[in-house]
Amino acid sequence: MNVKPTLLFTSVVASTLLISACSSSPTGRHQVLLFSGAEMSELGAQSFEQLKTQETINQDPKVNAYVQCVSNAITARLGPQPDFNEWEVVVFDSEQVNAFALPGGKIGVYTGLLKVATNQDQLATVIGHEVAHVTAEHSNERLSRSKITEQGLAISSMAMEGSEYQSMTMAGLGLGVQYGVMMPYGRAQESESDIVGLRLMAEAGFDPTQSVELWKNMAKASGGQQPAELLSTHPSNSTRISDLQKEIKKLPKTTAKRQQCG
Template identity: 45%
Template sequence: MRVLLWGLLALVLAGCDETPTGRSQLALVPDALMAKLGADSFDEMRERRPIVEDAALERRVRCVADAVVDAARRHYPRADVPEAWEVVVFDDPTPNAFALPGGRIGVHRGLLRVAETPAQLSAVIGHEVAHVLADHGNERLTQRLGIKAALLVVGLFSEGELAGEPLRQALGVGARLGISLPFSRTHEEEADLMGLEIMAAAGFAPEASVALWRNMAAAGGGQPPQFLSTHPAHESRIEALQRHLAGARRLGPEAAPPACGLGGKGDKRAPGA
């Protein structure tokens, strides 16, 4: 048992790292495995979900994605940014997007009814790319594996009235509310602020991120209480973005956003910003 504990300790210490924002994290899954998981998941989605057959729309989304990825590489030079990114627009009416380890970006067609301009779309894609740069998927997977291992140990060594399935169930609920969900909110908040800086560095107006989440709030209706949600409440998210707008404006005042053609309003920085 002592050898096992020392081995686990060594593994934990080896996996300690920092995100691009300087937050400490524990990410134990090898990068190559994360990239393979991302590729396999993306391939499965491509097989099972319909893909938009609109070359012009795909080019416009790819234009925004390329600008965001290039800016992420410049703004976070020490982050492990995949060299090549695959971008697919899925024919799905829900307003959603995602990025996977290894360089895969999926955008739902329904998102383009909420993200009305290239700048607003860059806020979403910047947020999703930030999840990859910060290795959030690895951190979440490490966390889930750790919770399962802890519950297994409890099941093996607990005795008395608290032993067995009732205790494991209680600890499982406690782990979900006390660890999994707060960590997920931390990831979302970190990705919001990283994405804000990335879109600004690409030349897009950072104010568009606030407009985007207001659109999301209008489209999404109510949310569960924040302490039971994996995402921050819309109001909290917008307030946090507004607090960081001034700093984001300074990141790329001379950069011009690419002409990606999703719309015209709200894409350019205000004069003197």
């Protein structure tokens, strides 16, 4: 069976998508964005509403005021957003050492994080990082890459249809896509958010050197239970610390007023 014409068509389709949706990230990295900002904001808002029905929302006024203060200081540096009116911050009662930000301006912080991010500057590091994912349109980028990957695999499967090697070939393609494209791409996004988030929290009046202390705390909290960096969508703690230390030296001096959030 001759699969060359179909494979050539696959290449043409992928190239057309890449050219038509080409964009640049805040650090100048090439991106492919297939979805509009409005579409991504709607998806983010829907996901956030669903999450709020599934998780326990923290009701402690002091905790909420603290997290809101840090978040407001970060988001105030961004000005009006084109696809939503305001940022919404919710604190969830959970032992998870985590936080997230979704398209549409939705920020979630788990109380477990507050045990590891031990001061406002460390919390600002995390929130700045998560907000950077939104402003750099990383969710759009990931979804777009997934869409292109699905289309490519579907066409490749059609090209191999009827071949005795179809199952084995598709399994190999799937593995190659997962470890050769999607995971390394995730690390690029994470590293970019570290850099953009660091700049953002420093401009907002937080101490950027505390970003290094945060990741030292994260390393201790994980107890060394990290997957190998090659097989992870996140850089290792040691890589993160090293990259942040280099970036801190490049930061311009700021006249931003020192934040006081508790």
